[in-house]
Amino acid sequence: MTEASGPSTEQIVEKVWLSIAERRLRTGVQLKEAQLATIFNVSRARIRRALTVLERDGLVRIIPNRGAFISKPSVDEARDVFFVRRTVERCVIERLCKTVSKADLKRLRDHVALERTANAKNITTDIIKLSGGFHLLLAETVGSDFLYTTMRDLISRSSLITAVYRNTDRINCGPDEHADIVEAIAGKDAEKATHLMAHHLEHVEAELDLSEIPDLSHDLRAALA
Numbered sequence: 001m002t003e004a005s006g007p008s009t010e011q012i013v014e015k016v017w018l019s020i021a022e023r024r025l026r027t028g029v030q031l032k033e034a035q036l037a038t039i040f041n042v043s044r045a046r047i048r049r050a051l052t053v054l055e056r057d058g059l060v061r062i063i064p065n066r067g068a069f070i071s072k073p074s075v076d077e078a079r080d081v082f083f084v085r086r087t088v089e090r091c092v093i094e095r096l097c098k099t100v101s102k103a104d105l106k107r108l109r110d111h112v113a114l115e116r117t118a119n120a121k122n123i124t125t126d127i128i129k130l131s132g133g134f135h136l137l138l139a140e141t142v143g144s145d146f147l148y149t150t151m152r153d154l155i156s157r158s159s160l161i162t163a164v165y166r167n168t169d170r171i172n173c174g175p176d177e178h179a180d181i182v183e184a185i186a187g188k189d190a191e192k193a194t195h196l197m198a199h200h201l202e203h204v205e206a207e208l209d210l211s212e213i214p215d216l217s218h219d220l221r222a223a224l225a
């Protein structure tokens with residue numbers, strides 16, 4: 001098989017990411033190299049590259065001699081991810097309020113329009129992809145590779161956290177709040193835009209059940225008490 005055939009490494013990564021976000025792949029599930037190669041009809045080398053990217057993004061844990069498994073983020077990690085997101089996204093918004101161009105605003109508004117269409121048609125895959133994509137587009141628009149890479153990492157960890165800890169089936173990271181943020185950026189109102197973003201991230205985090213549930217799996221007696 002030539003490396004040119006079948007889906008690209010990126011496409012495989014996205015497919016796995018979406019399956020996790022849509023809760024079709026659960027934490028702890030093993031991603032077997034040979035099986036994935038058959039499913040995607042690509043070489044095992046390409047699957048290995050995809051698994052490496054997924055590991056870097058925190059979605060997969062590779063255990064030597066055992067294989068690759070969907071990660072299970074802890075409650076502490078979930079809180080940390082949102083803590084860092086609040087900080088990074090505020091920085092992104094502040095920068096954008098100074099630098100945003102007409103073309104940037106068009107891209108952002110077009111993106112929100114796509115989100116509205118996906119919501120109206122209730123296409124879960126698109127809703128998940130586009131809502132994370134909005135935050136990523138903000139970072140991309142700033143034009144800093146570092147901020148973009150950091151956000152990419154945070155968004156992919158967030159989708160895993162949301163898949164594991166979401167206590168509602170509704171996805172609240174929606175177009176209305178995104179649209180308000182874009183219009184505040186358009187008005188170059190950094191105070192309003194950062195406030196709206198902080199509020200928005202609070203909403204997203206509020207839909208997660210991050211109450212501390214003690215893991216008793218290591219203590220059979222306690223688990224069965």
Ligand SMILES: [Zn+2]
Nearest residue numbers: 131134173174
């Ligand atoms: Zn959002």
